[in-house]
Amino acid sequence: xxxxxxxxxxxxxxxxxxxxxxxxxxxxxxxxxxxxxxxxxxxxxxxxxxxxxxxxxxxxxxxxxxxxxxxxxxxxxxxxxxxxxxxxxxxxxxxxxxxxxxxxxxxxxxxxxxxxxxxxxx
Amino acid sequence: xxxxxxxxxxxxxxxxxxxxxxxxxxxxxxxxxxxxxxxxxxxxxxxxxxxxxxxxxxxxxxxxxxxxxxxxxxxxxxxxxxxxxxxxxxxxxxxxxxxxxxxxxxxxxxxxxxxxxxxxxx
DNA sequence: CGGCATCCTTCGCGATACTG
DNA sequence: CAGTATCGCGAAGGATGCCG
Numbered sequence: 001x002x003x004x005x006x007x008x009x010x011x012x013x014x015x016x017x018x019x020x021x022x023x024x025x026x027x028x029x030x031x032x033x034x035x036x037x038x039x040x041x042x043x044x045x046x047x048x049x050x051x052x053x054x055x056x057x058x059x060x061x062x063x064x065x066x067x068x069x070x071x072x073x074x075x076x077x078x079x080x081x082x083x084x085x086x087x088x089x090x091x092x093x094x095x096x097x098x099x100x101x102x103x104x105x106x107x108x109x110x111x112x113x114x115x116x117x118x119x120x121x122x
Numbered sequence: 123x124x125x126x127x128x129x130x131x132x133x134x135x136x137x138x139x140x141x142x143x144x145x146x147x148x149x150x151x152x153x154x155x156x157x158x159x160x161x162x163x164x165x166x167x168x169x170x171x172x173x174x175x176x177x178x179x180x181x182x183x184x185x186x187x188x189x190x191x192x193x194x195x196x197x198x199x200x201x202x203x204x205x206x207x208x209x210x211x212x213x214x215x216x217x218x219x220x221x222x223x224x225x226x227x228x229x230x231x232x233x234x235x236x237x238x239x240x241x242x243x244x
Numbered sequence: 245c246g247g248c249a250t251c252c253t254t255c256g257c258g259a260t261a262c263t264g
Numbered sequence: 265c266a267g268t269a270t271c272g273c274g275a276a277g278g279a280t281g282c283c284g
Contacts, residue, residue: 012162012173016155018230019223023154025233029257032145033138040134045266051134056258061267071236082264083265093236100229103221105137108144110218114193151277167246178278183247204284205245 025070026097030055030063032104035072035097038090042076045086064088072097147192148219152177152185154226157194157219160212164198167208186210194219 026032030052037043037051049060067073072094079085148154152174159165159173171182189195194216201207 012159015158015161015223015227016174018227018234019154019158020230021234022226022230023151026229027151029145032141036137036141037134039137052138054258056260057267058259058269059257062256079265084264084267086266096229096232099225100222101137101141103225104144105140107148107218107222108140108142111147112140112143114215176278179247180249180279181277184276201245206247206284208246 022100025072026100028063030059031067032101034060034063034067035090035094036101038073038088038094039101042087042089045088048088144222147194148222150185152181153189154223156182156185156189157212157216158223160195160210160216161223164209164211167210170210 026035033052033055034048037048040051043051045057045060045064048064049055049057052060055063064073064075068075072091074089074091076087076089077084078087148157155174155177156170159170162173165173167179167182167186170186171177171179174182177185186195186197190197194213196211196213198209198211199206200209
């Protein structure tokens, strides 16, 4: 607690800072899309690449490592011989993102609806 | 509605697509920070720049225009003579983002807490 | 005061090819 | 199948200066 005369400024910075923390982990073009793809079930590397259209193997590889290091995704090696088989699984911790995902998806749907209504006012 | 055998895949794509719509409008490094800054009250250009630390005038200008064109922010010219004075105001529509903002901020706070706990397990 | 112009850097991302 | 290596583009962003 503080007795300063500018509590708002402090609050605002705290909010912005929390947002930065969040975006550092789940920001960027791909991370949330990958998580959404994995929500419909565990997937192999190439399956994710197909589900998240447009992502390259290099980027997908990097994103998965990042998600793994943040405890959101787990990498399971199913077969460790030549045609290696790997499966990616959402970690329990990823459930903590449900609120974020749902509100973002909802807002996206609503915003698209709003744009459509503005173009077809009737 | 469809009778396909792969409703999940369709659902997943719809979710990802809605997310893309949302991120197109509020994604990127700065937009949500600017909105948070404006939530504590209307601000002038330079005030926003001070509140959102690190943003340059050029980028702030571009971001404000983008937010304006999406109906999230309104630009009010208070004085139109030489030392021009402009005020930026959150539009009513921006309230629709409250859920997104709160869940992101919450998650950021929680995630930081989680990291702290992992480093100080005792 | 608000904000555009210019120049420059950074790096996220993409395409293609290749390997265990 | 699951990635890595290489190359390189292009957009986003930073620094500085100027102008109404």
